[in-house]
Amino acid sequence: MIYKTEEALLYKAKEAEGKTFGEIDSSGRIQNERAKGHLGQIVEESYFGYEINSNKEADFKELGIELKVTPIKQNKNGTISAKERLVLNIINYHEEIAYEFESSSFWKKNEKLLLMFYEWIPKVERAKYKILKSYLHTYPEEDLEVIKNDWNIIVNKIKEGKAHELSEADTNYLGACTKGASKSSLRSQPFNDELAMQRAFSLKQSYMTALVRQLFTKNDLVRFSSSSELKKKNLEDILHERFYPYEGMSLDDIAEKTNQIINKSSKSFLQEFISGLLGIKGTKLNQIEEFAKANIKLKTVRLEPNGMPKEHMSFENINFLDWSKQAWEEGWLKNHFEETKFLFVVFEYKETKKQNPNRKLYFKSVKLWNMPKTVIDNELKDFWLKTQRTLNAGVELTPVKQKNRTIIKNNLPKPGENGICHIRPKGRNAKDTTPLPDGRVISKQCFWFDREFVSSIIHQKI
Numbered sequence: 001m002i003y004k005t006e007e008a009l010l011y012k013a014k015e016a017e018g019k020t021f022g023e024i025d026s027s028g029r030i031q032n033e034r035a036k037g038h039l040g041q042i043v044e045e046s047y048f049g050y051e052i053n054s055n056k057e058a059d060f061k062e063l064g065i066e067l068k069v070t071p072i073k074q075n076k077n078g079t080i081s082a083k084e085r086l087v088l089n090i091i092n093y094h095e096e097i098a099y100e101f102e103s104s105s106f107w108k109k110n111e112k113l114l115l116m117f118y119e120w121i122p123k124v125e126r127a128k129y130k131i132l133k134s135y136l137h138t139y140p141e142e143d144l145e146v147i148k149n150d151w152n153i154i155v156n157k158i159k160e161g162k163a164h165e166l167s168e169a170d171t172n173y174l175g176a177c178t179k180g181a182s183k184s185s186l187r188s189q190p191f192n193d194e195l196a197m198q199r200a201f202s203l204k205q206s207y208m209t210a211l212v213r214q215l216f217t218k219n220d221l222v223r224f225s226s227s228s229e230l231k232k233k234n235l236e237d238i239l240h241e242r243f244y245p246y247e248g249m250s251l252d253d254i255a256e257k258t259n260q261i262i263n264k265s266s267k268s269f270l271q272e273f274i275s276g277l278l279g280i281k282g283t284k285l286n287q288i289e290e291f292a293k294a295n296i297k298l299k300t301v302r303l304e305p306n307g308m309p310k311e312h313m314s315f316e317n318i319n320f321l322d323w324s325k326q327a328w329e330e331g332w333l334k335n336h337f338e339e340t341k342f343l344f345v346v347f348e349y350k351e352t353k354k355q356n357p358n359r360k361l362y363f364k365s366v367k368l369w370n371m372p373k374t375v376i377d378n379e380l381k382d383f384w385l386k387t388q389r390t391l392n393a394g395v396e397l398t399p400v401k402q403k404n405r406t407i408i409k410n411n412l413p414k415p416g417e418n419g420i421c422h423i424r425p426k427g428r429n430a431k432d433t434t435p436l437p438d439g440r441v442i443s444k445q446c447f448w449f450d451r452e453f454v455s456s457i458i459h460q461k462i
Contacts, residue, residue, distance in 0.1 A: 001049050006063055006112075006136060013114055013134035016047060021118070022127030030127045039126065040069035043116060056089075058109050065112045065136070071120035072132070072212050080216055082208030083120045085168075085177055086113075088201040093163050093189040097155055101148050104155075106174070106201045113137040117212065135215060142223060143173060143293070145230035150174035154201075161192035166199055168339050169370030172235055172294035175339075177202040204339070206295030221289035224278040235290060236368045239343070242278050243366045250360045251347075264361055270300055270345065296341045296368070301458055303348040303364065309458070310349075312415060313449040314426055317434075320445075323384075324391040324437040333384055333447065337371040344369060346458055369457055379420045387413060387423065391437050410442065420453045 003009040021030050021039055026046040030039075044050060044059065044067060058066040071083040089109045101107055117133045139147060150171035157166055168175035179185065179200040186195035213219035225238045233241070246254050255262040260276045263269060275283040286292060302310045316332070328334060346364040353359065371380070396411040412423040426446035433441040 002062060003060060004062070006065070009060060009063060009065065009114065010134065010136050012048070013116060016043070016116065016131045017134060018130065018132075020128055020130050022125075024131075025127070038069075039118070039129070040067070043067070043069050056105060056109060058112070060114070063112070065114050066110050067114045067116070069116045069118065069131075070208070071129075072117050072216070073120045080212060082205050082212050084208075085175065085205045086115075086203040086208050087177060087179070088203070090179060090198065090200045091154070091158075091176060093158050093187060093196065097159050097190060099155075101151050104151060106151060110201070111138075117215075133215060137211070141227040142225065142230060145227055146172050146235060146290075146294075147174045149230075149234050151201075158189060159191060161189065163187075163189035163196035163199075164192070164194050165373045166196070167370065167373040167376070168202075168204065169337065169341055172290075172296075172341070173204060173207045175202045175204045176200070204293070204295060206339075207293045210289065210292045220287070221292055222280050222283045222287055223289045224280050225290060235294070239366060239368060243363075246277055246363050247365055248362060250362050252360070254363060270298060274298065274345065291343075294341060295339060296343050298343050298345060301344050301346045301454060302361070303346065303455075303458070305349060305352055307455065307459070309451040309454045312422070312424075312451045313454050315447045315449070317426065318423065318445050318447060320391055320434060320436050320442070323388060328381055328384055331384055333380065334376060337376055337380065338373075341368060341370045343367070344454075344458060367458060367460075375420070379418055383413060383418050383421055394438050395436055395440075395442065397440070397442065408443070412445065415448075415450050416452070419450065421447060421449050424448055 003012065016024065021042055024047050025042050027042070030042055048067070050059070055061070058064050060067070066088075068086055068088075070086055072080055073083045074080055089105055092105065096105060099105070113136070115135045115137050116131055117135070118129045118131045120129065150173055153171050154166065154174070154176045157163065157170065166176045168177055170176070176199040179198045185198045187198045189196045210219075210221060214221070224242065225235065229238055246257070249257070251262045251264060254273075254277070258276050258281075260272065260281060262273060262276075266272070271285050274285065275281055275288070278288070280288065285298060290296070291298075299313060301313070304310055316336070319332075323331070326332075344367045346367065347361050348364045349359050350362060351359045390412060398409045399406050400409050413421070415422045415424075423445050425443045432444050434444045435441050
């Protein structure tokens with residue numbers, strides 16, 4: 001059937017709201033839980049009545065609208081989020097470089113998206129999944145400027161002969177995600193003989209989650225950038241512009257200049273500091289639209305007078321049972337650093353504690369950073385595999401007397417071993433433990449960046 005207007009197509013799509021895929025499916029394919037045909041194909045064929053194709057045009061080409069059926073999920077804390085990124089069209093490394101954004105394969109196919117959301121529920125048959133909402137998505141002007149810049153980052157990397165180094169964290173809203181994970185998924189690129197993983201344009205999971213929450217819970221987000229700014233500068237430049245006037249100032253001076261109370265011992269210190277300097281005072285970090293959509297996480301760094309961070313940098317608590325069983329490609333560590341950008345907010349002490357016990361803290365700078373793919377594929381992967389071998393061989397736990405107490409040492413990676421990261425305890429007390437694969441328990445452990453590695457990031461050596 002050909003739909004002559006957007007209104008007619010959206011009316012048809014909204015009629016599916018409340019229906020299960022079992023009710024929509026006319027082929028019987030959904031009864032086979034192992035069938036390769038996904039739920040989007042069932043909607044395309046059984047509900048809208050058109051054959052599956054791999055055309056470069058949008059699904060409803062007369063209207064320039066692409067159909068996407070995508071899952072949402074309920075989280076343990078009661079919030080909802082997108083279950084996954086929204087995968088769009090395959091990137092042809094040889095062809096995409098010939099286009100401008102407006103003539104690109106991405107824009108031709110995905111300028112308008114008919115999104116049909118369903119709820120993914122663990123251990124529930126696919127036939128019982130229900131379509132919750134149909135929505136015609138066009139990109140807000142601010143988002144579109146960010147996406148244009150993301151597209152240019154991806155294409156420029158291909159032009160530099162670095163398609164094999166593409167990473168989702170290179171960009172903000174529009175990603176280049178891997179499509180396939182085997183040697184057969186490797187593709188040639190135009191300016192380098194090295195093969196690159198097949199990739200597709202995608203809207204990041206964080207972008208989709210922000211959209212889902214705006215649609216389903218009316219979750220209001222606050223922006224610090226405007227479309228007029230984004231036409232002239234990228235997101236990183238705007239961030240630096242917001243923070244630049246305060247570089248070198250003490251927290252007391254910043255508080256006076258911005259008319260805000262800055263309590264560095266408060267748990268909400270960073271939140272208050274960032275929102276105040278961005279000009280959106282009082283906004284929680286998870287309500288800053290650009291951060292939410294781009295999956296930007298904040299990290300505080302405090303430098304000693306010698307330029308070295310005061311401490312190592314902590315990240316996630318570790319589930320050793322998962323680590324021992326997961327393949328590298330599915331592991332949380334790889335995915336976390338492939339999909340996340342970090343905004344390092346850097347402070348410095350200009351005096352040692354010996355020189356002045358009550359030393360002031362000064363704001364130095366901010367740095368937006370993502371881990372290079374070469375580091376992920378080499379040092380980080382080696383660390384993951386070495387730790388996995390240690391876990392599966394059995395972690396050595398050695399009691400050591402230290403003053404008036406006994407501590408348990410282990411043979412998990414230590415600071416300085418690989419130049420990047422290590423594992424060390426981060427629990428409330430000795431009773432705060434986590435299981436090992438062999439059934440024993442160990443004090444809760446956390447993934448950490450070595451402070452020397454953090455220093456190399458801050459001083460722009462990586």
